[in-house]
Amino acid sequence: MESLLRIDGLEVSFGGLSALDAVSLSVRPGEVLGVIGPNGAGKTTLFNAVCGFVRPAAGTLHWQDRALPWPRPHQLARLGIARTLQGLGLFPRLTVLENVMVGATRHARAGFASALLGLPRSDRDERLLRHRSLAVLRELGAEDAAGRLPGELPYGVQKQVALARALVGEPRLLLLDEPASGLSEDGMRELGEVISGLRERMSVILVEHHMDLVMRVCDRVLVLDFGKVIAYGTPDEVRDDPLVTEAYLGDEVTEGTPAPADTAAPAAPGSREESSRA
Numbered sequence: 280m281e282s283l284l285r286i287d288g289l290e291v292s293f294g295g296l297s298a299l300d301a302v303s304l305s306v307r308p309g310e311v312l313g314v315i316g317p318n319g320a321g322k323t324t325l326f327n328a329v330c331g332f333v334r335p336a337a338g339t340l341h342w343q344d345r346a347l348p349w350p351r352p353h354q355l356a357r358l359g360i361a362r363t364l365q366g367l368g369l370f371p372r373l374t375v376l377e378n379v380m381v382g383a384t385r386h387a388r389a390g391f392a393s394a395l396l397g398l399p400r401s402d403r404d405e406r407l408l409r410h411r412s413l414a415v416l417r418e419l420g421a422e423d424a425a426g427r428l429p430g431e432l433p434y435g436v437q438k439q440v441a442l443a444r445a446l447v448g449e450p451r452l453l454l455l456d457e458p459a460s461g462l463s464e465d466g467m468r469e470l471g472e473v474i475s476g477l478r479e480r481m482s483v484i485l486v487e488h489h490m491d492l493v494m495r496v497c498d499r500v501l502v503l504d505f506g507k508v509i510a511y512g513t514p515d516e517v518r519d520d521p522l523v524t525e526a527y528l529g530d531e532v533t534e535g536t537p538a539p540a541d542t543a544a545p546a547a548p549g550s551r552e553e554s555s556r557a
């Protein structure tokens with residue numbers, strides 16, 4: 280298989296605004312692909328197109344080298360595509376373990392999901408699901424939180440739970456939307472190690488404003504600006520590309536420095552960010 284996911288000529292518009300314009304990319308098996316770009320560049324819209332939350336005006340999608348219609352949200356788990364959201368999206372009244380188990384519907388023929396719906400379930404399926412969910416929490420170092428409610432836990436642990444929920448279905452492609460936001464330096468380092476370790480089992484697309492993390496863990500990086508791909512290559516190639524530096528308001532993109540978009544206060548009148556959202 281040459282690519283797990285390939286997208287060609289993707290176009291998405293909202294009214295008169297072109298949010299994605301002729302975007303093409305591919306993700307190889309076991310690859311971590313970074314997607315970066317200033318606020319409003321189209322990163323989340325790209326995820327939304329892959330996940331069926333927006334309908335592309337044009338573009339084709341290949342999954343495991345086979346042409347497919349753009350997936351609908353309910354087809355993602357069956358294909359093996361999981362996503363974490365910018366927000367955490369955890370259920371506040373379910374324990375951490377239950378939150379993770381909810382993510383495993385791909386593997387659970389019957390079980391927690393059906394239990395929630397009051398359907399007959401197999402005890403064996405639920406035991407397996409519980410076992411696998413605990414194993415993923417352990418892998419991420421959050422096993423101790425299994426019986427707690429999300430609201431009782433530090434933000435960094437809640438983020439681990441959200442990641443565990445995406446991982447427990449053993450996806451082939453994991454879409455990570457700003458997983459480092461709100462994390463401490465230590466949390467970010469651990470996250471980098473986790474993402475690097477996922478390569479053996481899946482491909483990852485990482486949307487992230489923290490350049491140091493992107494440059495450290497990604498095999499290739501795609502840079503969007505105003506919905507267009509302005510650079511696509513290895514971290515070194517992208518870092519040295521003057522178009523990329525320019526897109527970030529002329530600020531130098533260096534290791535250890537978050538992109539300006541990450542630290543920016545609300546957009547100043549007439550700023551690049553404000554005009555991109557106009």
Ligand SMILES: Nc1ncnc2c1ncn2[C@@H]1O[C@H](COP(=O)(O)OP(=O)(O)OP(=O)(O)O)[C@@H](O)[C@H]1O
Binds near residue numbers: 296324555556
């Ligand atoms: N549902 C929508 N309706 C109208 N415009 C939208 C919608 N979603 C996104 N947009 C616009 O499309 C463009 C791309 O937005 P998108 O959220 O994909 O950017 P982004 O790169 O993810 O930004 P950020 O880094 O701030 O999350 C922006 O101009 C945004 O205002």
